[in-house]
Amino acid sequence: MLSAKSLFQEILDNDESFRLFCSIAASGESQGGWENARIAALVPPSEQTLAPKITRHGADEDKHGRIFNALLKKRGLEPVPVPPETDYTMLLERHGIGLAHDKLKSDRPLTVQDIVTYLAHSRVTEQRASEQMDLLRKHFADHPDIGRAVRMISGDEDNHLAYCHEELLRYAAQGHGRTIQRTLRECALAEIRIYRDVSLAVMDHMGRILGWSRPKAAVLAAGIHAVYAWERIAGWRRMVSLSMPERRDALGGPATSAPEFA
16 A cells, blocks of 8 residues: 555665655755855845844755765765756746845845745745655654654754744734735745646656556556645645744754764
8 A cells, every 4th residue: 555654665775766865855955055055145234133043044954965965875875966857946946936046146135025035935845844854754753774864854844944934923023914925825836836746756757766557656646636736725825824833943043963874
């Protein structure tokens, strides 16, 4: 019977599929680290108190990239090039979600609106990341090879999501509420479509590596389309709500270091 646990276990047990999974994950996390570092460097003068938290966010993402590369190294594997159709982070940027890389590569300070856009984008994508890592933690928290990495990354993603909620609520109280809700809705509707397309592309690559039968591949594709249908009708709303998190000032301290993998 197909389940999230059995599917990931199959990917984990095969060197080539695990290699692709970690390569995709490491690339996306490293890209997120670069984006946050640039945003922190370009924070407008009026928002400088936010810069250390953005820096911490970027440092966490960089750490996650190193963790996935360390998991590869532990198994004697090298990263592989990421197929463009599986590059979630770059596809988001290409579709106008978040801040354009051309803007981040310049030396011109960002505006308050840019910071609100960044936080709204992060609130949507961190919801996805938190949920995905929570699923992995549920099934693999005690796994001898990846358990420690899963627990650490999952905790970080929860912190990132809490930070986005708290900061967006602060900006909403300053009068940005309508802009925030509009941006969240636009980001969420775009993200669920891109996530569907990336999921289909990743499953297609995994299926070829693992030799899945056509019926099995069809069932998995149908499942991805069903998730998208639910998210398009109602599920996207979980990505746009805002509530004060129990974990306050979640990015108020320094980033934790990546664990060593012998």
